[in-house]
Amino acid sequence: MRKIPRTMSTQHPDNAKVPDWSKGEIIEGDDEVVEAYYSYLNLKIHEVMWDAEGKDVDTHVVRKLLSNYSEYFREKIIGEDIFLTYRLPNPKIEGAERKVFAETMESIPIAYDLAKEFYKGEKIPVFEVILPFTTSPEEIISVSKYYEKAVSGEEDIELYDGIYVRDLVGEMYPKSIEVIPLIEDKDSMFRVRDIVTGYFKVIRPKYMRVFLARSDPAMNYGMIPAIFMAKYALSTLYSIKNETGLDIFPIIGVGSLPMRGHLNPINYRxxxxxxxxxxxFTIQSAFKYDYDEPIVKDAISKINEYTVKEPRIFTNNEEEILKKIVEGYVSTYQPIIESLAPAINYIALNLPRRRARKLHISLFGYARSTGKVTLPRAISFVGSLYSLGIPPEIIGLSSLSRLSEEEWNFLRENYKKMEIDLRESAKFINPDALDRIKDIWNLDEWVTWKIKQDLDFLENNLGIPIGGSDYESKKHVLLSSLALLACKEKREEELREYIREMAILRKSLG
Structure with a gap:
């Protein structure tokens, strides 16, 4: 059995600070190659996700790594000791990126040829790809078959009179690749059994890695639903493992702040x-660059060594309870976010950019008959609400007041660190923010009333105080008030500086 990575470095732009080795405030181009090497060498991260989604992808990354850092990579073999995994654009959703999908797939045999020459032997540096927005088994089956038939299989195309593609460019290796579904929406999380078993029946892999999103579900449905959707999926994946004997190795995409998973060098345990x-576990940019390097390295070492424990496998009744909690929360959360969209989008435009990415707007997971609400991607979404003084973790909490005793007990038993997550978020609540936001963006009265209900539930039902006692959280609250004043007065340069300072204080952009 191959080594399965425990940590995956990603290019998520959630860092407030800029690493010393970056040529500028935006990490782009060859700096991302440097970052990959830094992640392997300095941080001892097992795997790097090379993102071809939403940017101009550098398909020559293997060549650059092997040529620029040859001494290191002669000792650490890509594809055996450390790993490079491509995240593709989903051609069914991102129509303009379809040819990037094809270009990225075509680069895999090139990477093989480079590694074969470098290592003087048969080495496969890239053999896995991640497909975002996976919603059905057919999508990941299609990716697998595309590679087999349109990439490695093209060697059998006859060009002319007995001359084949392989005669011109050589044979194509690897002959097949492994596809990791990245599951991001509620319906697909609850259909994870169909996605995994459908792929298994056709492709018959020896094992599977399944990637569960944590940030986008939190943005679309709320933090607590996102956590329970992930736990539902983990329960289901281990059930499939027990039923079929298929080894499944789940991946979870987590960021530093509670809304996005609360994995950082302080809270990793x-x-x-x-x-x-x-x-x-994904190790995103805020984890890597917003904390002192010694504690970052220590935390990554501990994650790499941590013994995986089996999740709780839910009964049918428990699954129904879980879904009821999720749906009840979503019905409270989504209308509030929809109403806050103008404020969120305005702040998002003033957040500092940390990666060279094409404009990528998320379709909010809720549509009214009046039209569809668009929001920024999850990092900007979270950063915007923190900057406004309303951490998104608290939105929708009052829905929990409607839970039965059985449902409440299930929630507390299965969201083990709820109090820790909410206490961390509550430190950054600005009690004066709501009235100011209402004034600036003409919010309906019911929106501020609903959020005040959430705050009341936080304090009176959960016993978690609003606002922190430490210097950083108090300063953050003051800066959010100044940011709102700057919004009102249209002083965008000052607004951007306040936003940047707040991000540094909470050690994550969003």
Missing amino acids: NALEEYDGVYT
């Missing part, structure tokens, strides 16, 4: 304990 069953 709690995150590991919260997500039993997860084999690979």
Whole structure:
């Protein structure tokens, strides 16, 4: 059995600070190659996700790594000791990126040829790809078959009179690749059994890695639903493993702040304990660059060594309770976010950019008959609400007041670190923010009333105080008031500086 990575470095632009080795405030181009090497060498991260989604992808990354850092990569073999995994654009959703999908797939045999020459032997540096927005088994089956038939299979195309493609460019290796579904929406999380078993029946892999999103579900449905959707999926994946004998190694995409998973160098133990069953954790940019390097390295070492524990496998009745909690929360959360969209989008435009990315707007997971609400991607979404003084973790909490005793007990038993997550978020609440936001963006009265209900539930039902006692959280609250004043007065340069300072204080952009 190959080595399965425990940590995966990603290019998520959630860092407030800029690393010393970056040529500028935006990490782009060859700096991302440097970052990959830094992640392997300095941080001892097992795997790097090379993102071809939403940017101009550098398909020559293997060539650059092997040529620029040859001494290191002669000792650490890509594809055996450390790993490079491509995240593709989903051609069914991102129509303009379809040819990028094809270009990225075509680069895999090129990487093989480079590695064969470098290592003087048969080495496969890239053999896995991640497909975002996976909603059905057919999508990942299609990716697998596309590679087999349109990439490695093209060697059998006859060009002319007995001359084949392989005669011109050589044979194509590897002959097949492994596809990791990245599951991001509620319906697909609840259909994870169909996605995994459907792929298994056709492709018959020896094992599977399944990637569970945590940020986009939190943005679309609320933090607590996102956590329970992930736990539902983990329960289901381990059930499939027990039923079929198929080894499944779940990946979870977590960021530093509670809304996005609360995996950072300070809270990593709690995150590991919260997500039993997860084999690979993403190490995003805020984790890597917003904390002192010694504690970053120590935390990554501990994650790499952590013994994976099996998750709780839910009964049918427990699954129904879980879904009821999720749906009840979503019905409270989504209308509030929809109403806050103008404020969120305005602040998002003033957040500092940390990666060279094409404009990528998320379709909010809720549509009214009046039209569809668009929001920024999850990092900007979270950063905007923190900057406004309303951490998104608290929105929708009052829905929990409607839970039965059985449902409440299930919630407390299965969201083990709820109090820790909410206490961390509550430190950054600005009690004066709501009235100011209402004034600036003409919010309906019911929106501020609903959020005040959430705050009341936080304090009076959960016993978690609003606002922090430490210097950083108090300063953050003051800066959010100044940011709102700057919004009102249209002083965008000052607004951007306040936003940047707040991000540094909370050690994550969003």
